[in-house]
Amino acid sequence: MAEKSRSPRVSLLLLGAAAFIVIADARVIDPLLHIIANEFEANVGTTAIIVSAYTIPYGLFQLVYGPLGDRIGKVKVMTGAMAAFAIGTAGCAFVPNIALLTLLRFLTGMVAAAIIPLSLAYIGDNFPYAERQAAIGRYLSALMLGQILGGSIGGIFGDYLSWRDIFLVFGVISLLIAAALWRANQRLDEPIKLQDRRGKSGFKPWGKSGFKPYLQLMKSPATRLIITAVFIEGFFLFGGFAYLGAFLRDRYNLPYIAIGFMLSGFGVGGLIYSASVKWLVSRLGEQGLIFTGGWLVCFGYLAIVMFQNWILFIPISVLIGMGFYMLHSTLQTRATELAPEARGTAVSLFVFSLFVGQGIGAIALGAIVDSAGGYIHCFITVSVSVALLTLWLYSQRQRLNAAGS
Incomplete structure (x- = not known):
């Protein structure tokens, strides 16, 4: 278990600000995908490459930043x-074309990869396990705000300004956050725990090969x-x-600002989860959170197909968001205990898997969207797959419990 630090530490507010801008930058594309496709004269499925160009390197470079943060300091790397x-x-x-936009999204995803997993690992180092789910829940509030405002701001810029301007604004804000992190880092005496030692899990935090820590983790x-x-x-x-x-644009011809606000319901669901996390954990337990959350997501995507009414999309997106955070936060909390002596490495592997999955999924599901089946077949596929995931996790609950022991 992590020891609670007595020395000065970076505030959850500053860590949350960094997470907010990274998530908002990722989610701002959601309502703008259609308008970007139109500007560059491409179809939606092809333009979604800018989503994968961000999320795949975001996932891949977790494998670099986790051990690096454990070795030279998490806050230093984040700065x-x-x-x-x-x-x-x-x-x-x-950018003058979609190719250059794709390249820059790749590069920003590559460096953005350091922020959230190292923040989570930093929280894991400073909060004991009994308090950690609540601390992570508060930290995730910033991610949820990023989900809410990223889509909403994207819609506003799409309708009234330019999709390009939002990236300039985010760039300036990010520079201010980097300066604040640099200043905070000067006051820290962050412990570096990668000395040739083994934790109770038998995990050696650093090896001769850069992939050795991950291979050792995957033996469990x-x-x-x-x-x-x-x-x-x-x-x-x-x-x-x-x-x-x-x-929403193709089916209901809604303005981009409306689409942005409707997609923000996902983050609202996350905020509801964050506000009630202590009560939910005490009433449902971790297994109950996974089971309930998974079925909420399954029902949400199925409801989009069944109830084709844009007004109903608002509460549906809230349900999907709440279900996701119930499921994901529980898995994330377990991930912080996979290797207590090298949480940066363990959490990075976790986030690597999430975002590589998202990047590959956007490409694969884009093929369904561009086919005759279109959006409906895509969302049915998502609903059925999440249902199967939920049932599988429930059947494997004993192995899942072992991750936090």
Whole structure:
């Protein structure tokens, strides 16, 4: 278990601000996908490459930042990454074609990868397990606000300004956050715990090969369960979510600002979860959160298909958001205990699996969207797959419990 630090530590507010801008930058694309496709004269499924260009490197580079943060300091790595993220994001405002936009989204996803997993690992180092789910829940509030405001702001810029301007604004804000992290880092004496030692899990935090820590982690059945589950979650839930904005535009011809606000219901559901997390954990337990959350997501995507009314989409998106955070936060909390002596590495593997799943899922489900089946077949696929994931996790509850023991 983590020891609670007595030395000064970075506030959850500052860590949350960094997470907010990274998530908002990722989600701002959702209501803008259609308008970007129109500007570059491409179809929606093809334009979704800018989603995968961000999420796949975001996942892949978890494998770099986790051990690096454990070795030289989590806050130090986050500071450098946020500065590079600011430059790349601002550069997206000036691209002349979709190829260059794809490249810059790749580069910003590559450096954005450091922020959230290292923040979660930093929280894990400073909060004991009994308090950690509540602390992570408060931290996730910033991610949820990013979900809410990212889509809403994207819709506003899409309708009234330019999709390019939002990247310039985000770049400036990111630079200010990087400066605040640098200043906070000067006051820290962050412990570096990667000395040749083993924790109770038998995990050696650093090896001769850069992939050795991850291979050692994957020897654990509980680790394989969590990493596989979060990959499936990212592939289907977020892979499908990328097309909700375009679906609302094509099916109901709604303005982009309305689409942005409607997609923000996902984050509202997350805020409801965050506000009630202590009560939910005490009443449902971790297994109950996974089971209930998974079925809420399943029902939400199925309801989009069954009740084709844009007004009903608002409460449906709230249900999907709440269900996702009930499921995901529980898996995330378990992931912080996979290797207590190297949480940066363990959490990075977790986030790697989530975002690589999302990137591949957006491409795979895009093929369904561009086919004769269209959006409806895509959302049915997501609903059925999340239902099967939920049943599988419930059947594997003993192995899942082993991850936190």
